[in-house]
Amino acid sequence: MESRTSHNLFEVYLRLRPSPPGAPASERILTVEAPETKEEEAQREATGVTHITLNPPTDRRRAIEKFAFTRVFEPDAGQLDVFHSAGVVPMVEGVLARDGGDGTDAMIATLGVTGSGKTHTMLGSKTQRGLTQLTLDVLFRSIGLNMLEGLDLASAADSLQASDPSEATLITAPNFIDAVCGDAPGSRSRAATPMIGESHNHLSPGPARRNIQRPSALPQTPDVSNIDLCCDASAEYAVVVSMYEVHNDRIYDLLSPPSRNATSKDIRRRPLLFKSTEMSPDRKVVAGLRKVICTSFREAIMVLEAGLQERRVAGTGSNSTSSRSHGFFCFEVKKRTHSRRPGPWGGSKLTIVDLAGSERARDAKTAGATLVEAGKINESLMYLGQCLQTQSEVGTSSKPNIVPYRQCKLTELLFSNSFPSSSSSSQPQGPRRNPQRGVMIVTADPLGDFNATSQILRYSALAREVTVPRIPSITATILANAPPMAGRPPSPVQTHHPRPFMPPGSSGSYRVASSDERATMELAALEIARLSDDIDHLREEVDIQTEARMTAEAHLMSMEDRMLDLEASIRDDCATEFEERLAIELARFKSSLLLEQERNDEHWDRKVDVLERGLGSDEADDKENVLVENLEEEVERLRRENVILKRELASRSPSKRRPLEERGDCASSPQGSSTKGEGVAQLGRKMEKMHLSNSNSRTPNGASSGSPKKLRRLGNRKWEHEEDADLEC
Numbered sequence: 001m002e003s004r005t006s007h008n009l010f011e012v013y014l015r016l017r018p019s020p021p022g023a024p025a026s027e028r029i030l031t032v033e034a035p036e037t038k039e040e041e042a043q044r045e046a047t048g049v050t051h052i053t054l055n056p057p058t059d060r061r062r063a064i065e066k067f068a069f070t071r072v073f074e075p076d077a078g079q080l081d082v083f084h085s086a087g088v089v090p091m092v093e094g095v096l097a098r099d100g101g102d103g104t105d106a107m108i109a110t111l112g113v114t115g116s117g118k119t120h121t122m123l124g125s126k127t128q129r130g131l132t133q134l135t136l137d138v139l140f141r142s143i144g145l146n147m148l149e150g151l152d153l154a155s156a157a158d159s160l161q162a163s164d165p166s167e168a169t170l171i172t173a174p175n176f177i178d179a180v181c182g183d184a185p186g187s188r189s190r191a192a193t194p195m196i197g198e199s200h201n202h203l204s205p206g207p208a209r210r211n212i213q214r215p216s217a218l219p220q221t222p223d224v225s226n227i228d229l230c231c232d233a234s235a236e237y238a239v240v241v242s243m244y245e246v247h248n249d250r251i252y253d254l255l256s257p258p259s260r261n262a263t264s265k266d267i268r269r270r271p272l273l274f275k276s277t278e279m280s281p282d283r284k285v286v287a288g289l290r291k292v293i294c295t296s297f298r299e300a301i302m303v304l305e306a307g308l309q310e311r312r313v314a315g316t317g318s319n320s321t322s323s324r325s326h327g328f329f330c331f332e333v334k335k336r337t338h339s340r341r342p343g344p345w346g347g348s349k350l351t352i353v354d355l356a357g358s359e360r361a362r363d364a365k366t367a368g369a370t371l372v373e374a375g376k377i378n379e380s381l382m383y384l385g386q387c388l389q390t391q392s393e394v395g396t397s398s399k400p401n402i403v404p405y406r407q408c409k410l411t412e413l414l415f416s417n418s419f420p421s422s423s424s425s426s427q428p429q430g431p432r433r434n435p436q437r438g439v440m441i442v443t444a445d446p447l448g449d450f451n452a453t454s455q456i457l458r459y460s461a462l463a464r465e466v467t468v469p470r471i472p473s474i475t476a477t478i479l480a481n482a483p484p485m486a487g488r489p490p491s492p493v494q495t496h497h498p499r500p501f502m503p504p505g506s507s508g509s510y511r512v513a514s515s516d517e518r519a520t521m522e523l524a525a526l527e528i529a530r531l532s533d534d535i536d537h538l539r540e541e542v543d544i545q546t547e548a549r550m551t552a553e554a555h556l557m558s559m560e561d562r563m564l565d566l567e568a569s570i571r572d573d574c575a576t577e578f579e580e581r582l583a584i585e586l587a588r589f590k591s592s593l594l595l596e597q598e599r600n601d602e603h604w605d606r607k608v609d610v611l612e613r614g615l616g617s618d619e620a621d622d623k624e625n626v627l628v629e630n631l632e633e634e635v636e637r638l639r640r641e642n643v644i645l646k647r648e649l650a651s652r653s654p655s656k657r658r659p660l661e662e663r664g665d666c667a668s669s670p671q672g673s674s675t676k677g678e679g680v681a682q683l684g685r686k687m688e689k690m691h692l693s694n695s696n697s698r699t700p701n702g703a704s705s706g707s708p709k710k711l712r713r714l715g716n717r718k719w720e721h722e723e724d725a726d727l728e729c
Ligand SMILES: Nc1ncnc2c1ncn2[C@@H]1O[C@H](COP(=O)(O)OP(=O)(O)OP(=O)(O)O)[C@@H](O)[C@H]1O
Pocket: 016, 017, 018, 112, 113, 114, 115, 116, 117, 118, 119, 120, 121, 125, 321, 322, 323, 355, 356, 357, 358, 443
């Protein structure tokens, strides 16, 4: 079996946890086999142990499997052994990029069954440092004097914030620590989670959160002060820490306090988005995190402790050590040229991942929400397993290997930086980043659950071989039915190691049987062997089917959850759209109502106009009527005057009695044959005519030659003269 290493995704190491003292060695399911040849021994000295054997429990008839890893750490391996042998130091060197440039991202992750030692490996214990502390110690020590100083921090914070592509809120470590530690004044108040894109002064204390205790003494062992790496001498550095967890396929910030719902007063954590940014279109980032700028190892450890506490409390509601979520601890090593006019910030990041432990729902006896949670964890680990298996199949498969890492948040976060970034069309000049270097430390308990351990090993091993197929122990079966041999206890070896079928009688230790009996026994043995084979087959089938059913159930649960989410979002969308449309329709209705009102008003205005105009024409008619009345009055008056004049004429001398006839009556009767009666009637008509012509030809000053007043004022001489003329006629 060839163990092969991958340079693209992860180097996979297996770490066996020590067994409790007094545990029976016979129950060990994982063993490291001793080298059988000198060559094997030499190779082991050079590379260390690379294979592990998985022995099924004795009550099961399953094949013995052998798994290959980059290296297997036996139970006695300490934290420092793992730190050195897993190649953490070269990874830190890659992140520091001493020869200039941005460096290479690094990721160290642990994978294993619950209780197998993942957290112990990554975070250590009260007395021992884990890989995280050791790595950070080396990192900060190596940066040394090139670390940004306190005085420069204020100005650097702004530029760090500006260069961050993840819409994060940056805060300095002293302020963050003051806000989260129980001894900080005013730290008891809980402020809201900053919104995405929201920023506040990174020098002011950020919102307070759960109170944590300042650790009085941090573990000092193992000591890594002898490891001294070089950093880029021409650069100044800052370390930006962010922490988040993946729980039920959602990402939550561990450095932001949960916000309190305004209405229900519930404390809620807002899930974050994992999205592409303009600055790095082909690389995704977790958007909206809170990040803390640390300039010393101690600060980084304090921030780490705060995030871990949040993870414990938020994940389980208690300070339980069991990880119910996948924890991501990111240390972005920012660097820029160290000169009077510093250049832009670049750098790379080191991510430490403490994955949740896989657990068999049947064995863990979980129920309800915890079962769903366990289902989600198992589902995400199954997807991770698929990705890792793709890596192990690279050498054996002729098909192009596409890592299916987009199936869940966990694998997206773990693998999205594992491939070289292609410069996008929008940024053709953009820097081309190296794929991250990844180390996966698989932890296993040699005394742990066989099925769970077997599944994890199958997922993660670089290669696998079924080395010793277990043949049913036919002889043992037959011998078990045979009468015990006198004076000799049955050997335990017989139950563990297959032996070829020995026909009774070939050895003196068996009783001599007749040929018939032998033939029957041989047939029986063959039948038993066949049945045992069938049973083995069926058992394996059942195991596979059970595993598949559990996976399907977990998948179903997650799908149901997604459906609910989808339904909720569709409902939200529908409600929003309905409200928008309602608002539009209301606005339209209001505007048409206004228009209608305006039209009505206009209509009424026009009606009023018509009415007014109608009333105006009536007035004109009235004026005409008044004029007619005036004329009638005038005629009446003239008639009266006429009567008066007639009376006057009648009272005058007979020689002067026909003055009016002189003025026109003679014209109407040129023959002079008109009678006296006709003359009087004509006079009346003349008078009316005269009056009308007077009224028509009235001069502006009111003077008229034919005015009756003037007529009245005519002197006697005139009348006489006129009368004379009449007479002449
Ligand atoms: N290599 C080791 N040396 C000493 N003790 C260990 C080692 N590995 C694990 N342990 C102990 O085993 C216990 C369980 O380990 P740990 O909490 O690290 O498991 P885990 O895999 O992180 O579990 P979970 O998935 O539930 O978080 C702890 O008490 C730890 O101290």
